[in-house]
Amino acid sequence: MTATTLHEPAHREALWELEAAFDRGDLVTLFGTCTVEYDGRAASSLGPGARLLVLKPDGSALVHTDEGRTPVNWQPPGCEHRAAVRDGRLRVRSVRTSPAETLDVRFSAVDQLAAYGVTGGRSVEVVGSEADLKRRVLDDPELVEPGFEPLATERASDAGPIDVFGRDAEGRPVVVELKRRRVGPDAAGQLARYVNAVEREEPDGTEVRGVLLAPSITDRARDLLDDEGLEHVAAGPPEGDAADDPAGDDA
Amino acid sequence: MTATTLHEPAHREALWELEAAFDRGDLVTLFGTCTVEYDGRAASSLGPGARLLVLKPDGSALVHTDEGRTPVNWQPPGCEHRAAVRDGRLRVRSVRTSPAETLDVRFSAVDQLAAYGVTGGRSVEVVGSEADLKRRVLDDPELVEPGFEPLATERASDAGPIDVFGRDAEGRPVVVELKRRRVGPDAAGQLARYVNAVEREEPDGTEVRGVLLAPSITDRARDLLDDEGLEHVAAGPPEGDAADDPAGDDA
């Protein structure tokens, strides 16, 4: 695990080191004044300014300013990074095909270049996801309602996969859509689509119930549920992680 | 625009420089071996490994490995960064409230610390957005269909704001939902919700048309549109930027 650093390198110096770092499969950061041009799914242009450029050996590129979690420009994994000196200035270009996208970073000044040898340790274990909520429901179907019996998860339908499909105490089909946090109209619409799809599968006149299981829902989502005759059950992922109910609704 | 670099600093050395950098409002990068714990909206844990930690003066924090566009762990803007040495090891903690979230990075080795003074140059101009598509439609309403007359944009409805609302040559109300790229069932559902909302506003029996204007749509989206009696018009943002039609449908 090495870290090579060049402080205020000449552009050509930076180029040599950059190409060596690419060859080594290093993670590279470049800090300096640059302009950025992107063209691909959309197009964007960024005037001169101080930025941090991160180039990863998997082909990702990130352009960060001093603000925001999201890079101001970027390139997803799978690109090829190339560097060159044009008119005495360092230029880094990351290109990918399908879709065709190009990111062009032109430096007027390079303050620092660093190359890091990185390996392993990438797996994260996240807790509190929708998958955890699903496990909770299957563990304790009463969470949906007394007498609820899960029959399938990710059950296929004309409208897409249904999170949990089952039957209520009276034997009626129930579509359950799970959301780990407070939801808006989109989730209500999603549930409605699934319920409609199942209703079309069933013999004429069979009532299909729809349950949106989420910690809480917005007023508009509530309205949409009401319009469609769907229900909301308040529950979230196990183990009091967030995704709680800020507004507080439901009886 | 200064770049201060410490190469393999002692943990306590790194701490001093880190605190000075926070005071100066610098953008900081730390490269080394560390573990990462996150707890907040969800929770996650990341074992020891070589990572790049980026700390921004706006309170953002990013933990990057050598792979992926998305940080393996992060904290959005608005956090407070604090550093300390515990048991001789550097620890960086980024905390925010509402929602309560904590990111904890513990270094076993610091390979490099760099602090950059950054200023300005943040504004990006993106071309090919949904806003561009809207302008195109208002410029040339025939794009929707001959005789279409736009009456309002972002028109309020019970189901939310409608991108473009207007009337067709026969005077029937038309809801237009714009999408800059190929869309799936979600967009069809969104349009259906808007159309239903407008239908409820209109005197009984008034037919309300719904048009999904997008470069292309998936089969499932097409099915949903058909079920609801809605239409698709193939068009995208102006100026042949991407968002084209890979599958190729529609007559």
Next chain:
DNA sequence: ACTTCAATTTCGGTC
């Protein structure tokens, strides 16, 4: 490669 959906989505606009 395409579709579908989740995400610690993030981000911006509006109320």
Next chain:
DNA sequence: GACCGAAGTTGAAGT
């Protein structure tokens, strides 16, 4: 601050 929807969303899983 909550709500709503766009995004060059990204990423993962299934087909």
